[in-house]
Amino acid sequence: MNRIDRLVRLNVRALVPYSSARDEHEGKEGIFLDANESPFGPLNRYPDPRQRELMAAISKLKGVAEENIFLGNGSDEVIDLCYRIFCNPGTDRAVIFPPTYGMYRVSAAINDVEVINVTLDKDFNIDIPAVTPLLTDERIKLIFICSPNNPTGNCMDPGRIEFIIRNFRGIVVLDEAYADFSGRPSFTEKIALYDNLIVMQTFSKAMGMAAVRIGMAFASPGILKYFFRVKPPYNISTPNQEAAMERLGDFKTVAIQTETLIAERRRLSEKLDEIPLVEKVWPSDANFLLVSVRDPDAVYNSLINKNIIVRNRSREIGGCLRITAGTRSENDRLLDELKKIRI
Numbered sequence: 001m002n003r004i005d006r007l008v009r010l011n012v013r014a015l016v017p018y019s020s021a022r023d024e025h026e027g028k029e030g031i032f033l034d035a036n037e038s039p040f041g042p043l044n045r046y047p048d049p050r051q052r053e054l055m056a057a058i059s060k061l062k063g064v065a066e067e068n069i070f071l072g073n074g075s076d077e078v079i080d081l082c083y084r085i086f087c088n089p090g091t092d093r094a095v096i097f098p099p100t101y102g103m104y105r106v107s108a109a110i111n112d113v114e115v116i117n118v119t120l121d122k123d124f125n126i127d128i129p130a131v132t133p134l135l136t137d138e139r140i141k142l143i144f145i146c147s148p149n150n151p152t153g154n155c156m157d158p159g160r161i162e163f164i165i166r167n168f169r170g171i172v173v174l175d176e177a178y179a180d181f182s183g184r185p186s187f188t189e190k191i192a193l194y195d196n197l198i199v200m201q202t203f204s205k206a207m208g209m210a211a212v213r214i215g216m217a218f219a220s221p222g223i224l225k226y227f228f229r230v231k232p233p234y235n236i237s238t239p240n241q242e243a244a245m246e247r248l249g250d251f252k253t254v255a256i257q258t259e260t261l262i263a264e265r266r267r268l269s270e271k272l273d274e275i276p277l278v279e280k281v282w283p284s285d286a287n288f289l290l291v292s293v294r295d296p297d298a299v300y301n302s303l304i305n306k307n308i309i310v311r312n313r314s315r316e317i318g319g320c321l322r323i324t325a326g327t328r329s330e331n332d333r334l335l336d337e338l339k340k341i342r343i
C-alpha cells in the first residue's frame, strides 16, 4: 500500500462505489430504459457522471492530463470531499492559516474534524517556524493553503508552500481560486512532482461562472480515484456542464475580462489610497482589495444605505473591509460614495 492509500479513511478505502446507469452504459444513441428517467425531454436524462467533454476541454486549457482532473460542485464540494476521504471524524485534524477562506473551518466542523489555526504572520504570509512542528503529527491529515488568500488578497510565498508540501506527511490542499488574477505560475505544474498535493481552482471567479458551481481539483490519480469513489454520481448538472463548455468556447472573452478586472483592481487601489478615511490598501493578487478604514462598521453601513454592498471583515482583521473589483462604473460609484462619507 502506498502512502496516499494509508492516509485514506479505512471505510473509504473499502468502499464499493455506486455504479450508475450512465457508468454501466456509456453510449449516447439508443432506447434508454435503464435509469428510470422520463422519456420526455429536454432535460430528462441524467448528466454524464464523468463530465467527459468538459474534462477534455479543461485538460486542453490548463495543460493538465485528464487523469489528473476532478470536477466538484464548486470548490466547496472538493473541500468537503477532502475531509470525508482523509479525516476520521472526532480523531483527525486539519491545519489552516487564518485569516482565510471560511469554508475550510466550516467543512471541518461539519465533518467533526478539529482545526488547528496557525495565524498568518504580519505580512499575511505563512509562519514557517509555527507550522513546522505540526508537519510530522500523525493526526493531522490535511493542510489548507489559500493563495492568493481570501480575504487578504496576497499570494503565499511559493518557497514556503513547497517547504510544507515536501515536509508534510499528509495532504496539502492548495486553493488557487483567484490564481488567474495573480499572473504567477500555478502549482498545477507541480502535481507530477508531489503525490500529496491537491491544487484547487474554480469557475466561480475569473471564469465568471459562480452560478454554475464547478470547482476543479488537480492531483495525482492515486488521490483522485478516491474523489470519484466518494462523490455523488451526478454532481454536476447537464445545464451547468453545457454552460461551462460554452464559456470555454469563448475563452478570449474570459481573458479580456480578467485583464479588465486586474486593471480595475489597480486603479481602484490607487484611487482608494487618496481617500482620507482609507488608512491602508493592502497589495492584492486577486479580484478584491483588503482595505483598512476608519470606523469600518460606519463605512460599511453608509455604503449599504447607498445600495453598495462590500464585505465587512473587521471582526477577522481589525478595521478592514473587503472590496471586490467591479466594472469601471461600479467602482466609480463606490469611490464617489466613499468620498462623501463624513466620520
Ligand SMILES: Cc1ncc(COP(=O)(O)O)c(C=O)c1O
Pocket: 073, 074, 075, 076, 077, 101, 146, 149, 150, 175, 177, 178, 201, 202, 203, 204, 210, 213, 214, 215
Ligand atoms: C479561496 C476560495 N476558495 C473557494 C471558494 C468557493 O469556490 P466555489 O464557488 O468553486 O465553491 C471561494 C469563494 O469565495 C474562495 O474565496
